[in-house]
Structure formats: structure tokens, C-alpha cells
Amino acid sequence: MIDPFAEVVMLLQPEAPFSKVVSGAGAWRVSREESGQTFYCAILEGSCLIQADGHEPITLQENDFILIPSAHHFAMSSLEPPPEGMDATPVALPDGEFRLGATSAPADVRYLVGYCVFGASDAALLVSLLPRLLLARGGQRLVTLVQLVADECRARRPARDVILTRLLEVLLVEALRAGSGGIALPGLLRGLADERLSVSIRWMHEMPARSWSVDQLAKEAALSRSAFFERFNRIMGMTPMEYLLTWRMALAKNLLRRSECGLAEIAERVGYSSVNTFSVAFTRHVGLPPRRYARQNPDLSQT
Known part of the structure; x- marks a missing residue:
């Protein structure tokens, strides 16, 4: 994993x-x-x-x-x-x-x-x-x-x-x-040190494209939904869905900089069913549309 x-x-x-x-x-x-x-x-x-x-x-x-x-x-x-x-x-x-x-x-x-x-x-x-x-x-x-x-x-x-x-x-x-x-x-280090939460965190990293829900992540952690949500928020300093979104955006930005695949593939790889829904989410959280971000932030090591 x-x-x-x-x-x-x-x-x-x-x-x-x-x-x-x-x-x-x-x-x-x-x-x-x-x-x-x-x-x-x-x-x-x-x-x-x-x-x-x-x-x-x-x-x-x-x-x-x-x-x-x-x-x-x-x-x-x-x-x-x-x-x-x-x-x-x-x-x-x-x-x-x-x-x-x-x-x-x-x-x-x-x-x-x-x-x-x-x-x-x-x-x-x-x-x-x-x-x-x-x-x-x-x-x-x-x-x-x-x-x-x-x-x-x-x-x-x-x-x-x-x-x-x-x-x-x-x-x-x-x-x-x-x-x-x-x-x-609170943060990722404490989350990975928690034997229950670390399982769900690793799954989010292993399969970011999956349509995760709090219920599914709680099941992976062998906790009830309410216990998982409270524990995740307390130890990680953010909710499970906030963490998943943050990680997806980090992956998307890395893929956009590298210019190794098209926008549709990037959207799919980070869990969005269409380019439009991905673009809306990316723009809201990053402040730039995906294509403009890619133009302004090229990965110079790839050239």
C-alpha cells in the first residue's frame, strides 16, 4: 500500500x-x-x-x-x-x-x-x-x-x-x-500513528479516485461513523472529506505541472466524474482554473 x-x-x-x-x-x-x-x-x-x-x-x-x-x-x-x-x-x-x-x-x-x-x-x-x-x-x-x-x-x-x-x-x-x-x-503524522485512522488514510492515498464516503472510511477503520468522524477531526485537525479534498488537489496540481496527461484523465485520477466538476472544485480551492494553473506553474525539471 x-x-x-x-x-x-x-x-x-x-x-x-x-x-x-x-x-x-x-x-x-x-x-x-x-x-x-x-x-x-x-x-x-x-x-x-x-x-x-x-x-x-x-x-x-x-x-x-x-x-x-x-x-x-x-x-x-x-x-x-x-x-x-x-x-x-x-x-x-x-x-x-x-x-x-x-x-x-x-x-x-x-x-x-x-x-x-x-x-x-x-x-x-x-x-x-x-x-x-x-x-x-x-x-x-x-x-x-x-x-x-x-x-x-x-x-x-x-x-x-x-x-x-x-x-x-x-x-x-x-x-x-x-x-x-x-x-x-493535530496533523498527518498523528493520524498515521493512530492504528485505526492510518488504515483509512492509506486507502485515501492508495485509491484517491474512489468515491469515498465517511461511512466507507469508518468501515475501513473498524469504527462507527460518529466515532470515526470525531477521532479523525480531533487527531488530524480536519474532517475526513476535507483531508481527502486537500490530498486530491495536491495530486492534481502535481499532475498539471508535469503535463503528462490530459485534463479528463487528471479529473478521473483524482476522483471526479467529469472535467467540469473537477474544474469547478479546483478553481474554488486553488483560485485558478486547472489549465491556467498548468500554464503558470510548469514543472521545469520535466523540460
Whole structure:
């Protein structure tokens, strides 16, 4: 059966082109207002606090990896209470690191921080399938990757930036894969970790063209209709039909970009009985008719 997680990661085309090492000492706080960028942070040593979009502060410790797929506001601070209402200004150190707080004191925390980008033109649609915040911790594979990233950050080897970018991409995927074992808000990862819901999710990915109903999906999950609907909505953060529609639109956009088949075949492959009904649904959710979307978003890798 198709692996839904692998499909989402493949369509997202994650990259990590920007990162920097930051250390903190004493009492400090830094906050950011971002336009929905994908923020990540890997704790190399020590510990600090992070608070994102109104959630309770989370203590980050060595080898933790936190990912916020669509960050709008977040703040990081020392465990020691920082001055009220005062943000620290990062100071560039001679070794390329940035320091928050006391510049002459030994560091209490050192972390790698940066932003990911997704190559998919429909990234916002796919990101909506991920949890709003993910904290992965404790897994040996993840710890090993963070340690490799830390070692590459400290060294000044040839092609350092190239290696670091590739390591961060692998770290991102591993964190997404391991996320259900840490702190993850409603989304695809939690749904796939649920033994009942994962069956219905996999069937939606295996057969997106099928005329699924909530009753049929509930039967696949061996749950009553009401229990399935409530459980899906709570764990996934959207209703079953909303998820199915989101996934169908993601598939349709990918097929339109690749220009490998006609509109009638695309409509059939994503569960619509006619080009007209598909075009209406696509236009409503994407904001462009299918043909115009294909013209404006060609897959350059296919040329």
C-alpha cells in the first residue's frame, strides 16, 4: 500500500538552504514575526525555551529538534527569566557564531537555527497536512543526525555548506518521520500513528479516485461513523472529506505541472466524474482554473 508520508515529503521537495549557529549566555530573549516560513531549530548543547503562536513554553534540550512548518510568531529565551519586553540583539562572533545575552560569559546553550523552503509550488496546501508544531526528541537516529550537524558546524572542512545543507534536509525528513513520538499537534503524522485512522488514510492515498464516503472510511477503520468522524477531526485537525479534498488537489496540481496527461484523465485520477466538476472544485480551492494553473506553474525539471 502507498506510504502517505513518503508521498507528501516527495511532493514538498524540502530543502534547508539557510542556517546559523547561535549561542546564548545569561538572560536573553529573541522574538520573530515571520510570514509563514518553515522554522527549525536543533539544540547542539545546553537548553533554552521556545514559545510559538500562543502555545505554552517548551523546554528544548540537547539533541532536540523542533519544526514549525508555518511559523508566524515565536520567541526563544534563556531558562533564566529575561528582562521584560526587551529583545536581545544577536552579536556576530569572530568564529561566525552569533551570541545572545552576555558576550563574554560561557554559553548556556548552542543551537542551529534556520528556515526550510519547499520546492513544491503548492507547498502551502501540503504544509496544511503537517502538524503546526513538531518536537522530535530521544530517537537515536535523530540524535546522530544532530551530532553530525553540530560537528559540521564546528569544523571548517571543504564544501561545508553543501554537506550541511544535505544533512539538514535528511534531518528534516527524519524529524517529520519521528515526530509522532515527540510533541506533535493535530496533523498527518498523528493520524498515521493512530492504528485505526492510518488504515483509512492509506486507502485515501492508495485509491484517491474512489468515491469515498465517511461511512466507507469508518468501515475501513473498524469504527462507527460518529466515532470515526470525531477521532479523525480531533487527531488530524480536519474532517475526513476535507483531508481527502486537500490530498486530491495536491495530486492534481502535481499532475498539471508535469503535463503528462490530459485534463479528463487528471479529473478521473483524482476522483471526479467529469472535467467540469473537477474544474469547478479546483478553481474554488486553488483560485485558478486547472489549465491556467498548468500554464503558470510548469514543472521545469520535466523540460
